[in-house]
Amino acid sequence: MKINDNFEKLPESYLFSTVAARLREYREANPDADVIRMDIGDVTLPIPDAAIQAMHRAVDDMAQKSTFHGYGPEQGYAFLRDAVAANDYAPLGVDIASDEIFISDGAKSDLGNLGDIYSRDSIVAVADPGYPVYVDSNVIDGRGGSLADRHWSRFVYLPCSEQNGFKPVPPTEHADIIFLCSPANPTGVAFSRAELKAWVDYALANDAVIVYDSAYCAYITDPDVPASIYQIEGARQCAIEIRSFSKTAGFTGLRCGYTVVPHSLFGFDEEGNKVSLRKLWLRRQTTKFNGASYIIQRGAEALYSDEGKKQVRANVEYYLTNARLIRESMSKAGFTVYGGDNSPYIWVKSPNGEPSWELFDTCLKRVNISCTPGVGFGDAGEGFIRLTGFNTFENTKEAMRRFLSYFQQ
Numbered sequence: 001m002k003i004n005d006n007f008e009k010l011p012e013s014y015l016f017s018t019v020a021a022r023l024r025e026y027r028e029a030n031p032d033a034d035v036i037r038m039d040i041g042d043v044t045l046p047i048p049d050a051a052i053q054a055m056h057r058a059v060d061d062m063a064q065k066s067t068f069h070g071y072g073p074e075q076g077y078a079f080l081r082d083a084v085a086a087n088d089y090a091p092l093g094v095d096i097a098s099d100e101i102f103i104s105d106g107a108k109s110d111l112g113n114l115g116d117i118y119s120r121d122s123i124v125a126v127a128d129p130g131y132p133v134y135v136d137s138n139v140i141d142g143r144g145g146s147l148a149d150r151h152w153s154r155f156v157y158l159p160c161s162e163q164n165g166f167k168p169v170p171p172t173e174h175a176d177i178i179f180l181c182s183p184a185n186p187t188g189v190a191f192s193r194a195e196l197k198a199w200v201d202y203a204l205a206n207d208a209v210i211v212y213d214s215a216y217c218a219y220i221t222d223p224d225v226p227a228s229i230y231q232i233e234g235a236r237q238c239a240i241e242i243r244s245f246s247k248t249a250g251f252t253g254l255r256c257g258y259t260v261v262p263h264s265l266f267g268f269d270e271e272g273n274k275v276s277l278r279k280l281w282l283r284r285q286t287t288k289f290n291g292a293s294y295i296i297q298r299g300a301e302a303l304y305s306d307e308g309k310k311q312v313r314a315n316v317e318y319y320l321t322n323a324r325l326i327r328e329s330m331s332k333a334g335f336t337v338y339g340g341d342n343s344p345y346i347w348v349k350s351p352n353g354e355p356s357w358e359l360f361d362t363c364l365k366r367v368n369i370s371c372t373p374g375v376g377f378g379d380a381g382e383g384f385i386r387l388t389g390f391n392t393f394e395n396t397k398e399a400m401r402r403f404l405s406y407f408q409q
């Protein structure tokens with residue numbers, strides 16, 4: 001048999017393995033060094049108790065003939081889809097019906113799987129730097145073209161820089177599928193209403209679809225930053241929104257998220273006929289997916305109880321407190337910083353224009369702090385590093401004390 005050649009085109013992803021290797025090397029050479037991990041991209045607090053209790057009950061349901069659950073609906077149980085519509089959308093004044101919500105085993109799967117419903121010829125636009133899944137999953141599907149100078153020939157790159165505050169702006173070229181992430185990983189910045197409106201207008205004018213990755217929406221604190229793209233007029237005609245319980249409720253190891261595909265969203269077939277994307281996604285899911293686990297969906301439902309909401313809020317506030325401390329301390333230490341107010345991520349500029357990996361080495365060797373080199377998220381990330389608020393408050397405080405004592409003039 002012949003393989004999907006696109007896998008051979010994909011370069012190895014060295015970012016996290018190289019970070020880990022350099023850390024290992026440094027610790028071996030300096031066994032007494034107390035390295036603090038500020039590169040963590042995973043949550044560290046346990047699951048909110050409301051979800052734990054609900055999952056215990058759901059396990060017991062599985063033990064009784066009368067409450068046992070086998071295959072569930074591919075789209076997700078109505079109890080969870082109703083809770084999402086009522087709690088994540090209705091309070092925003094956004095009209096999303098529960099049959100427009102598709103529960104999944106996480107945002108990453110959906111981001112990749114959505115490639116099944118759009119043409120292989122689609123022109124994909126991605127932010128640089130950005131979450132690597134957008135690029136790699138589309139390359140696997142055959143939408144990348146060829147790779148030269150670390151850029152795929154068929155992609156439209158949306159450069160993010162200090163000039164645009166690391167927020168991508170609509171390009172002059174046409175794109176069919178646009179991946180937007182707000183609040184963004186890795187830069188931590190989020191679109192205002194006006195900035196997002198420009199994207200919705202672009203998508204409507206180009207018959208394009210925005211795939212809106214809103215994995216960090218729970219971290220938004222600024223009232224001018226929309227929690228959902230559907231708060232922008234016209235978005236129901238051009239946007240798919242993807243959310244996850246991973247970064248909001250610590251579900252990274254449990255696996256649950258959802259994707260919203262409105263009834264009012266259409267694409268075109270070969271003959272130019274309008275086709276409902278929701279219908280295609282439903283068909284895709286019913287064919288290739290058998291639903292997320294009943295137990296996990298009961299856990300996710302409990303996050304919307306009064307107790308659950310309070311516990312989720314407390315976890316998010318904990319990480320945001322760390323992020324604020326990082327942002328303020330790094331500024332005080334003389335760094336230019338972005339993000340950290342609507343996001344657990346802080347994007348830090350090299351003070352003297354050093355490349356990302358050089359600043360990584362300085363942080364590791366001088367203050368025993370690990371970070372993620374920005375260049376690993378795309379060429380436009382060169383000269384930056386990413387710090388995260390996912391460590392403990394105590395470790396974050398100690399890390400910031402070190403930065404201040406070493407870098408502050």
Ligand SMILES: *Cc1c(COP(=O)(O)O)cnc(C)c1O
Nearest residue numbers: 106107108131185215244246257
């Ligand atoms: C962590 C992350 C996800 C993945 O979420 P899962 O639901 O755990 O698959 C998606 N998008 C971004 C930007 C992320 O940082």
